[in-house]
Amino acid sequence: MTDTTHRNDTAAGTGAPAASAQAGQAGQTPQASRTGSQKVIYAAIVANLGIATAKFIVAGITGSAAMVAEGIHSAVDTGNELLLLLGERRSTRPADRKHPFGYGKSLYFWALIVALSVFSLGGGLSIYHGVAALQAPPPLEDPLWNYVVLGVAAVFEGYSWNVSRKALNAVRKPGTTLWQAVRASKDASVFTVFIEDTAALLGIAIAAAGIALGQYFGNPYFDPAASILIGVLLVGAAFMLARESGGLLVGESIDRDQLAALYALFRREQALDSVASLRTMQMGPEDVLLAASVQFRRGMPIDEVEQAIARLEAAIAVEHPVIRHVYFEASALRAAMR
Structure with missing residues (x-):
């Protein structure tokens, strides 16, 4: 050729x-596009770092298994965004003799590592902690601080989700859905943060529902059950991330x-x-x-x-x-x- x-x-x-x-x-230059992707990552890092700290503090006070699962979720997401940032920076390295086409696929590699992280650390630990709590459920405590932290977390996660949504909307074709934009996106940073934040918002809703149902029925098993559901949700998100980033890594058209x-x-x-x-x-x-x-x-x-x-x-x-x-x-x- x-x-x-x-x-x-x-x-x-x-x-x-x-x-x-x-x-x-x-239209948008590659440099402007990469700057937009990094903005999405930085917004997610700031949101998840603060949220994870608050969730673990409240989980330690209340003993809520669902809050522990949510804390694990946010902590894993923070580490994942740092991995994406590493991938972003490595992908911009100029081509050399060993990599004559450049390092662009580095981003897809690290996005796949993020998917494995979500599966093992996020989903696996949440399910494990929920199963352990089902065997010896903690006594019911005043859930006020749980609700406060979950509410604050929803605000921050919603902000990060909206930043990634806008980035997807910028390249979305007319007449297509946001999910179709995720499937069509070639920017692993943006669709990874979007999927993670979507799972985070759903996880917050599950945690809040588990705590509320446990208090309403006076049943301590709802809380650890919510932790297991959050873990299953994260496993599903991990599979979606792996499918999207893996397809790009092996050479998508x-x-x-x-x-x-x-x-x-x-x-x-x-x-x-x-x-x-x-x-x-x-x-x-x-x-x-x-x-x-x-x-x-x-x-x-x-x-x-x-x-x-x-x-x-x-x-x-x-x-x-x-x-x-x-x-x-x-x-x-x-x-x-x-």
Whole structure:
């Protein structure tokens, strides 16, 4: 294949210099996008750190198993956001000899580690603590401080959730739901925080319901049961995170609408006889690799082939700015020059 990226690499196997693609981007730039993702992470760190501290203090005073589960949840979320921040920073490292396509997939790797953390530390410990509390439930205590902390936690988690929601809405297509935006998102930082915060808000509701039902019926088993339900909720969230980040890590393509638009772009080029296939791979949130299997018109002079490649690169840079690496199969170029 021939690399025709904006780095002006030499075309492999043809001896012709690759044309330069425009680096400008329409709309939000990659730097602005990464800044927005980091804002989402910082908002989540501040919210979860304060909430975790308050939950553990109140859990120690009241002995509530549901509050312990909620404290574990917030503490795990805080650590997870720090891992995402590490992934964000590593993903921006420039390409080098060992990683010629850069480090963009580092973010997907750390997002997968976050999913494992949510599953084992968040879900596993919550279920374990709930089961242990069911065997020896603590006596019922005045739940006032539990409600206060849960209310404050809901406010902070709601703020963090809203920040990630706005980030998803910024890239959501018209007519699609927020969940569809999560599935389509290539930014692991944003959809991870959104899923975590959604699980956190649901967990707060479950904890409050468990404490309230225990007080209303005078039954200490509702509280540890709520802890188990919170753990099951976190396990479900972990599976969703693993599915989304794992798909990106192993090489997910751009979505169907973008791919269809890319085919239309190539078919507008008169120097092409046919477009056999366009294969894409997400290398990072704002970095896509494209391998084009096309057929140039036979007998084209090499300078006309270069001009056609330059036109395609320029059009791709304008209409699909996230595509940073463009390769043409060398057989297509050889056929054109016969």
